[in-house]
Amino acid sequence: MELTGAHALVTGAASGLGAATALALAARGATVTGLDLPGALETATLPGAVRFVAADITDEDQVQQAIDSIDGPLRVVVNCAGIGPARRILSKKGVHELALFQKTIDINLVGTFNVMRLAAEKMAGDEPYDEFGARGVVVNTASVAAYEGQIGQIAYAASKGGVVAMTIAAARDLASSGIRVVTIAPGIVDTPMLAALGPEVNESLAKTVTFPARLARPGEFAALVLTIADSDYLNGETIRLDGAIRMTPR
Template sequence: MKLEGMTALVTGAASGLGAATAAMLAGRGVQVLGVDLQRSIEAAGEQAEGIRLVAADVTSESEVSAALAALDGLPPLRLVVNCAGIAPAQRILSSKGVHDLETFQRTLNINLVGTFNVMRLAAEHMSALEPVDESGQRGVVVNTASVAAYEGQIGQIAYAASKGGVVAMGITAARDLARNGIRVNTVAPGIVHTPLLEALGEEVNASLAAAVPFPARLARPDEFAQLVAMIAEHDYLNGETIRMDGALRMGPK
């Protein structure tokens, strides 16, 4: 599917992987409707041409529906990239006590339920579009998981559970939406060099990079964006989860 001349919906678009994806798509001639929390949008500042950020909580049906209503007047929505998420760290039992239930529930609600909420509402929108090719393709959804879905580390019980759910949704979502001409794929990044990691300092970043077999460095957000573009353009990729991790397999800690 050609990227040029379409609209893409990107969640978590004000920073990190979402911001890199929005910038890449806009540079490829895509109109980007970015969704993020209001405080994140304010912190992001002015956006590049072709990117419009709207405030919405991905877990809210009404707010995501309102964001989709902002598509009026834009080219057809053909691509959805779910990047919004949180990554709290807490052991089941620690010196501070038992893992609180609210943190676990909130993590699943944002990372898993939020991904599902955006996917279902966007799929409903895309299903009404005219196909772009003879196979009946109407659009593509790319969800973001993590290598923690497979090798969650100590303290990642909530995050790993939420991202494992995103991986598990992939094949079923692809099968559910096949009759609507919508492909669904998932990316499971390893350690990506985001501002959050950079704030940990050079020593920590070097240690993390040394654990990656090859290339022995942290992934770049633009490499995630590049993979999103490849998935969108490769019409036979469907129901897949692609690890982007430099052959990294996470240890316990």
């Protein structure tokens, strides 16, 4: 896929994985639209290479308006927006709130699906870029928690497990439109949220990674997105980006 002159859409683009991915795509010549919540955009240092639009990924109208504002072929969509609350089913605080579980599913799973379906509709109307009818790729973000959810990750693990489960079904659904779907399942990534836990916690987490014994860098996630965009035969797969970590119960 030729990214120069193409358009890309990245959610959660104001920080972390989304910001790194938006910048990497822009550096490759793509015209990038980044979606994030208004509050995130107000506090973030926004790179000039990315056009930012305030939107809630669970809101159909807001996402549709953002996609309608893209003037050109949409080739790459990357879903990075999400939340990761920590709550046990039962704890000293009581029973897990149903509303928190529903919110996590709504953002991480339903929000991902909402962006994917609306973006796919636009992509399907664009002209193919090769003789096989290829039009683009959707890259969704899961987590190793989809496979090895830790104590307190019940809502997060369920939401990310849903993203993994959608991958092959979505790839099959969208094959006739020439749209690929690939999911990345990161391990422990050095993001601002993780950095807030402090250097001692980060060092301890890094030691749990098989090799290399460090946290993943957002730029490595972004580099994998570019590889997926470049590799038209990558489709319907979830790729673990985790240094061979296998999460323990806690």
